[in-house]
Amino acid sequence: MDKLRVRVYNVRFGDAILVTVPEQVEGGGTETRHILFDVGNAKSSKQGGEGHDDRVFAPVVQDIVQELDGDPLDLYIMTHEHWDHVQGLPYADEHVFPTQDLKALLQVQHSWFSGSAALDYYEKHPEAEKALAMVDAVYAQLEDLWAADPEQADDPFTDVLMINNNSNATAYYVDRLRLLAGEANTHYVHRPRPGHPEDSLAGKHPFQELGLSIWAPEEDTADYFAKLQPMALNVTPGENEGDQPSLTSVVPPSGVDAGAFYNLISQRKRNLLDNLLTIDKAKNNTSLVILLEWRGWKLLFPADAERKSWQMMDHHNQLEEVHFLKVSHHGSDTGMPPAEMLDQIFPGEAQVASDGRPRYAVVSTYPHTYSSVPDDDTLEELRQRCTLYSTKEDVEDQGYLYIDLEFDEAGDTVIVQPGGAPA
Amino acid sequence: MRIRIPMMIQDPKWSTLEGLERKTERPFFEEDFFLDGPVSRRVAILDLDPKTGKLEESVPFRPPTGSQTLWRYKLDDPDDIYARDAIALNVFGTVLLTMKMFEDPDALGRELAWGFDGPQLLVIPRAGEWPNAFYQRASRSLQFFFFPNPREEGDVVYTSLSRDIVSHETGHAILDGIAPGLYDAISPQSLALHEGVADLTAALMAFRSGNLRVQVLEKTGGSIDDASDFGSIGEEFGLARYGLGYLRDLRNDLGMGDVDHSSPHELSQVLSGALYKVMLQLHKEKWQEGSPAGEPFAISASGFALWKAAEQFKRMILRALDYLPPGEVSFADYGRAILASDQASHPHAGEVRTWIRKEWVERGMVPSESALRVKTDYTHRALEGVDLPTLIDSDWAAYQFANENRRLLRIPADVPFVVEPRLDVSKRYYHREGEVEVRECLFKVRWVQTEPNSISRRWPWKRRVRVGTTLAIDWETGKIRVLLSSDRRRRHQEEEEQQEDRDLFLRHLAEAGLMRLGDRALAHDGQPLGSIVQAESQDGVLKAEGTARMLHVIGRADHG
Numbered sequence: 001m002d003k004l005r006v007r008v009y010n011v012r013f014g015d016a017i018l019v020t021v022p023e024q025v026e027g028g029g030t031e032t033r034h035i036l037f038d039v040g041n042a043k044s045s046k047q048g049g050e051g052h053d054d055r056v057f058a059p060v061v062q063d064i065v066q067e068l069d070g071d072p073l074d075l076y077i078m079t080h081e082h083w084d085h086v087q088g089l090p091y092a093d094e095h096v097f098p099t100q101d102l103k104a105l106l107q108v109q110h111s112w113f114s115g116s117a118a119l120d121y122y123e124k125h126p127e128a129e130k131a132l133a134m135v136d137a138v139y140a141q142l143e144d145l146w147a148a149d150p151e152q153a154d155d156p157f158t159d160v161l162m163i164n165n166n167s168n169a170t171a172y173y174v175d176r177l178r179l180l181a182g183e184a185n186t187h188y189v190h191r192p193r194p195g196h197p198e199d200s201l202a203g204k205h206p207f208q209e210l211g212l213s214i215w216a217p218e219e220d221t222a223d224y225f226a227k228l229q230p231m232a233l234n235v236t237p238g239e240n241e242g243d244q245p246s247l248t249s250v251v252p253p254s255g256v257d258a259g260a261f262y263n264l265i266s267q268r269k270r271n272l273l274d275n276l277l278t279i280d281k282a283k284n285n286t287s288l289v290i291l292l293e294w295r296g297w298k299l300l301f302p303a304d305a306e307r308k309s310w311q312m313m314d315h316h317n318q319l320e321e322v323h324f325l326k327v328s329h330h331g332s333d334t335g336m337p338p339a340e341m342l343d344q345i346f347p348g349e350a351q352v353a354s355d356g357r358p359r360y361a362v363v364s365t366y367p368h369t370y371s372s373v374p375d376d377d378t379l380e381e382l383r384q385r386c387t388l389y390s391t392k393e394d395v396e397d398q399g400y401l402y403i404d405l406e407f408d409e410a411g412d413t414v415i416v417q418p419g420g421a422p423a
Numbered sequence: 424m425r426i427r428i429p430m431m432i433q434d435p436k437w438s439t440l441e442g443l444e445r446k447t448e449r450p451f452f453e454e455d456f457f458l459d460g461p462v463s464r465r466v467a468i469l470d471l472d473p474k475t476g477k478l479e480e481s482v483p484f485r486p487p488t489g490s491q492t493l494w495r496y497k498l499d500d501p502d503d504i505y506a507r508d509a510i511a512l513n514v515f516g517t518v519l520l521t522m523k524m525f526e527d528p529d530a531l532g533r534e535l536a537w538g539f540d541g542p543q544l545l546v547i548p549r550a551g552e553w554p555n556a557f558y559q560r561a562s563r564s565l566q567f568f569f570f571p572n573p574r575e576e577g578d579v580v581y582t583s584l585s586r587d588i589v590s591h592e593t594g595h596a597i598l599d600g601i602a603p604g605l606y607d608a609i610s611p612q613s614l615a616l617h618e619g620v621a622d623l624t625a626a627l628m629a630f631r632s633g634n635l636r637v638q639v640l641e642k643t644g645g646s647i648d649d650a651s652d653f654g655s656i657g658e659e660f661g662l663a664r665y666g667l668g669y670l671r672d673l674r675n676d677l678g679m680g681d682v683d684h685s686s687p688h689e690l691s692q693v694l695s696g697a698l699y700k701v702m703l704q705l706h707k708e709k710w711q712e713g714s715p716a717g718e719p720f721a722i723s724a725s726g727f728a729l730w731k732a733a734e735q736f737k738r739m740i741l742r743a744l745d746y747l748p749p750g751e752v753s754f755a756d757y758g759r760a761i762l763a764s765d766q767a768s769h770p771h772a773g774e775v776r777t778w779i780r781k782e783w784v785e786r787g788m789v790p791s792e793s794a795l796r797v798k799t800d801y802t803h804r805a806l807e808g809v810d811l812p813t814l815i816d817s818d819w820a821a822y823q824f825a826n827e828n829r830r831l832l833r834i835p836a837d838v839p840f841v842v843e844p845r846l847d848v849s850k851r852y853y854h855r856e857g858e859v860e861v862r863e864c865l866f867k868v869r870w871v872q873t874e875p876n877s878i879s880r881r882w883p884w885k886r887r888v889r890v891g892t893t894l895a896i897d898w899e900t901g902k903i904r905v906l907l908s909s910d911r912r913r914r915h916q917e918e919e920e921q922q923e924d925r926d927l928f929l930r931h932l933a934e935a936g937l938m939r940l941g942d943r944a945l946a947h948d949g950q951p952l953g954s955i956v957q958a959e960s961q962d963g964v965l966k967a968e969g970t971a972r973m974l975h976v977i978g979r980a981d982h983g
Contacts, residue, residue: 157947229953230551230568234476248476255462256469257543260563264469264545265476267562273946274954281936307936333943334936339879371947381881 002030003406003415004294006324007067008362009060010391010401010422013051013330013369014041014084016060017301018067021294022409023209033074033207035292036064036106037301037326039088040173042369043163051369052160054091059401059423061092065105072107075205078177079303080114080287082280083164090176103180110205111181114288116221117174118188131225131282132167138228138275139166145233145272148245157371161276165283189288190219191316211293215318216302216309217286224285224308228275232268284329285309291322297357297407299324300345302335310337319344323353324405327363327382331374331390336381346385357411359386362403366392387416394418425453426493428461428516432635433652434585434659435504436578437668441652442642447504448634452519459484461496461515465522465535466544470511473551473569482508507549510583514548514567517589521628525597529734530741532850538599538606539563548583554664556582557975558595560606565592572663580663586632587625587656587670594624599971601744602752604869604889606971610751610921611687611928617971618691622656623698623740626673629653630733636726645725647706649674654699673699679787685927687974694754697782698740704778705732739765739775742850748909749843749869750889753921754788756909759797763905767799767895768852768861790916802902805831811864811898815845825868832868832892833910840870847898862898867891872910874922876965878930882940882958886965888925929967932956937973 002022009016017037022030039060042052064073079085093102115121122129142162146153153159163169178186191214192199199219201212217224234248252261287303300322305313306329313319319337322345329335337345346359353359361382365374374390382388389395395403401420408414427449432438438446454463459481461468470479485497498508525531537544538560545564553568567583582588598620599606605613629635630653639652647653655661657670664670671688675696682689707720709728714721743760762776780792789795805828813820821842825832834840846865851858869891876886892908911918932938937956942949944957951957951969958967 155947230553232471232473232476232551236475236477248472250471250476250478253458253460253462253467253469253478253481255456255458255460255464256467256545257541260541260543260545261469264547264562264564267559267564268476268550268566270946270950270953274952277952278954307934311934333939338934339881371945372943375943377881 002295002409004297004299004409006299006362006405006407007402008326008364008389008391008395008405009039009056009063009420010395011039011041011056011060011088011364012053012366012391012396014038014088015079015303015326015364016040016088017326017364018064019292019299020067021207021210021292023207025208032071033210034068034071035075035077036073037077037290038079038085038303039064039092040083040085041087042084042160043087051366054087054095055423057088057092058096059421061088061096061102063401063420065102068106072109074207075110075112076106076108076177076180077112077288077290077301078114078117078174079290079301080283081117081167081170081174082283082304083166083170083173085303086170086173086177089180090173093176106180108180109185111177111186112189112204112288113174113178113186114217114221114286115188115190115219116286121188125220125222127222128220128225131222134225134228135165135167135279138231138279139168141231141233141235142272142276144235144237144245148235148247158273158276160369161280165276165279189214191216191318193219209294211291213291213293214288215291215300215313216289216305218312221282221286225282226278228278229271231271231275232265233272234265234269281306281308281334284335287328289313294407295409296355296411297324298322299326299407301326302328304329304335306332306334307338310341314341314344321345321347321353323357323359324407325359325361325382325386327361327365327379327388329373330365330370331363331379332370332372333375333378336375336378342381342385346382349384351386355411358414360389360405360414360416361386362389362391362405364391389416396422424456424494425451426457426495427451428496428512428519429498429501429509430513430516430520431504431584431586432632432638433629434587434657436580437658437662443635443638445634445638448632450516450520452516452523454519457484457494457496461512463515463519465542466515466518466546468511468515468546468548470507470549471547473549479507482511504584505579505581510548510581514546514565514583514589517586517628518544518546518565518593520631521590521593521624522597524624524627524631524737525741527737528849528851529738529853530850531601531745531848533846533848535597536600537563537596538603544596549581554580554582554660555975556588556592557972558592558599559972560599560969561972565589565596567592570663574663574666578663580659582660585657585659586628587658588660590628591621591625591656594621595971597624598744602747602749604750604891605752607889607968608751609886609888609925609929609967609970610753611684611690611924612753612921613751614687614928614971614974615690615694616752616754616757618687618974619694619698620740620744622671622673622691622695625656626653626695626699626702627733627737627740630729630736633730636729640722640725640729645710645720645722647729648703671695676700677786684924685931687928693786693788694757697779697786697788698736700782701739701775701778702732702736705735705775708732708774735775745846745848745865746893746895746905746907748893748907749867749891750909751921752909753917754783755794755914755917756907758783758788758795759907760905762795763797763799763907766797767904769854770800794914794917797905797907799905800897800900800902803831806896806901806903809896809901811847811896811901814866815847815864818842821845821866824866831906832894833908833912834868834870834892835910835912838870840868843867843869861904863904864896864898866894866896868894873964874925876929877926878933882929882933883960883963883965885963886925886929886967929965932970932973938967 284304400418550566572578655669713724
């Protein structure tokens with residue numbers, strides 16, 4: 001009996017998912033095709049930090065190559081330009097397969113990238129370009145701050161946020177991923193707009209039986225970039241070009257209470273964190289949200305979509321009941337669809353869908369990487385609606401490399417099996 | 424110590440566009456002391472460089488020389504209004520002048536107290552590049568920003584040069600000291616009241632400028648009905664950002680059905696529009712009264728009429744703030760406070776109160792005039808034998824009084840309550856017979872009610888709402904001058920509407936991710952995030968605090 005398999009690898013705080021699809025093809029017979037999502041994990045500039053451990057990539061990419069067994073990778077999907085979704089394959093090419101060409105091993109037939117990863121995207125979208133300029137300005141200030149006071153860079157949470165969202169750093173990996181399928185078969189995709197035949201997915205993948213649809217994001221994602229707050233980081237640039245910046249020393253003037261003065265200075269610096277989280281959220285909301293349909297099964301892969309993206313999907317009447325959910329944004333409460341939208345994806349508090357098929361979800365996550373992620377209440381709410389697995393508890397803690405969910409074509413069974421050996 | 428400080432009369436560019444010849448004025452100020460800064464006991468300007476945070480050189484405070492008699496702040500170039508030191512001084516003067524207006528003997532009649540624990544408001548005149556300005560209780564500050572004018576290359580708009588914007592934000596700071604419970608309100612009308620009072624503060628400050636009054640009335644022939652200089656808030660800002668000559672226009676006929684009830688900024692325009700219309704009527708009435716016989720609406724009478732009307736308007740709006748019940752309040756509560764304040768002092772002269780009731784009903788702030796009925800100046804046995812000095816000084820006596828008079832104060836049985844520090848205030852009233860000082864004891868008590876919370880199943884099913892009662896006791900007669908409560912157990916329609924609005928507002932905050940529960944609202948270091956309201960669930964009841972600090976994040980209403 002044919003089974004569609006979803007293999008969710010443990011890459012700690014990141015995503016790496018291999019979907020293996022048996023397809024009936026013209027002329028009879030079945031062909032097995034593969035889709036690979038992302039491959040990445042959150043990076044810290046600190047060595048050996050929890051959650052960000054590049055050692056995870058070796059067995060993962062080796063397993064992917066082994067599973068392909070010489071067959072091409074039919075579709076690679078880079079869901080969005082965050083380090084924890086882009087780093088893995090280029091890293092593996094350099095460090096895991098140093099004497100081989102990973103591109104040749106994978107033979108990627110088609111690649112999908114989020115629209116905002118297109119090289120000419122910002123030329124065509126002036127509002128998005130303005131948003132990017134604001135983000136770049138924030139980064140420039142933060143880099144000056146860390147140069148002036150390296151101790152402030154020691155904070156692991158801020159460190160991860162900075163690196164994950166550093167478009168200059170992630171651009172290196174995105175550019176390498178762009179080469180996988182070649183220019184002609186690299187597609188920048190988004191939710192199709194009515195009256196725009198060029199948005200159709202026809203010709204952008206080889207699947208004949210599997211249904212693929214894109215629920216998000218829009219073609220223009222500028223609206224996800226909320227206004228940033230002004231930051232007062234108290235950094236004085238060096239006198240000459242190339243000089244190190246320094247922290248501005250301030251003392252209260254005569255007649256001003258010192259405690260109140262320094263409290264004000266401290267409060268003005270707090271916007272730094274708010275801004276980093278706003279930037280992070282905006283990028284998450286540019287995630288490609290993909291629905292796969294196969295023989296009655298519906299599997300949703302929302303990457304790191306957050307609340308506003310879910311609201312847009314709802315606004316465009318995209319949401320429908322599914323059987324499988326890759327939990328968004330590593331189990332954060334902000335990645336969880338709002339209650340009434342979750343009711344559309346996983347209606348009713350039962351672990352079966354309205355058609356009687358069982359419901360499943362997998363969260364790919366690692367604690368103490370992002371603040372309050374994963375969120376216990378979010379995962380508990382999901383457990384009331386489906387059988388939930390975690391790459392931390394059910395894979396890494398059990399000594400495995402991945403968890404497989406196999407959806408059989410009869411529609412009544414899902415076999416769940418962890419497997420593989422980590423490094 | 425008495426000095427003069429140069430201040431902008433109107434936004435700089437707007438002054439030019441409107442053809443105002445005189446752009447600055449130099450009112451007098453009296454404070455305990457002035458220092459380089461400028462700094463005084465209650466306000467300190469911190470001119471921090473917007474890029475580096477370096478504290479710039481203070482504006483020096485120098486003794487008189489030659490024929491001068493007053494100390495003064497010495498500017499490098501008094502004609503350059505965009506100079507750093509001129510901007511700092513302008514903000515200082517505007518903040519102090521706004522405070523002075525509230526402290527007038529016929530307004531609040533006392534020195535202001537801030538909403539934070541400390542004597543001094545810190546003000547940053549060039550806080551950075553951003554089209555915004557705000558008051559922040561946590562940092563005890565007003566922060567004014569600037570931005571490049573997208574419609575004019577090379578031009579920069581400084582919010583600290585806008586008398587409207589500076590007095591608006593100062594209005595927020597002052598109101599936070601008078602009614603601190605509004606800062607944590609979850610009722611959009613409470614937050615809208617904050618915005619509305621701040622806008623009206625800006626309008627009052629415009630009316631207070633004799634120079635502006637003269638220049639505008641000369642242009643308009645005496646009428647203010649269409650004069651944007653008084654009724655438009657933030658003209659230069661609005662022109663630069665939106666191509667409109669205002670950020671908000673108080674000359675509106677907006678009703679409750681015309682605005683988004685989840686937006687405090689939009690709602691505020693209903694309130695401020697209603698009161699501004701009353702001001703226009705006040706001016707017309709006094710103009711007509713003051714014009715010579717046979718020459719109705721003589722231009723010669725308009726200026727004095729405008730001054731009189733503005734003073735009466737000021738008294739009406741500002742005195743009522745003292746009578747607001749503590750906790751969550753509605754536009755109806757503020758309407759009752761205005762009417763009660765006016766009725767208590769002028770029981771027989773009711774024309775203005777007629778206009779106010781009409782506006783409140785026509786704009787849908789109350790269902791009918793009967794909802795605004797207030798009883799003032801009456802005896803009550805609860806006050807027999809009450810020693811007011813003891814009631815003021817002794818928390819125990821105040822608690823005992825409240826506990827023994829729960830019914831009078833509308834406090835439900837068996838519900839714990841908090842008695843706020845009592846105030847002994849004197850205000851000047853003008854009667855036909857002459858000036859009268861009225862001394863009263865302001866007694867405020869608050870407690871918590873619980874109501875259903877219908878925002879989403881992920882949130883607690885109940886929420887906490889603070890309500891309260893203000894009792895104003897006439898010191899001389901021992902009578903109840905005013906008693907107003909936000910307890911709405913007998914005002915079912917008002918209560919339903921308030922609950923619905925709270926549902927809308929909280930749902931909006933939750934859906935936008937601007938309000939989060941518990942630790943989710945904190946950064947990884949356990950400190951609150953600036954752009955998130957932290958809500959707690961205590962025994963299944965939702966508590967939210969600091970909602971007012973979101974006002975500048977939620978955004979400002981603007982409309983065509």
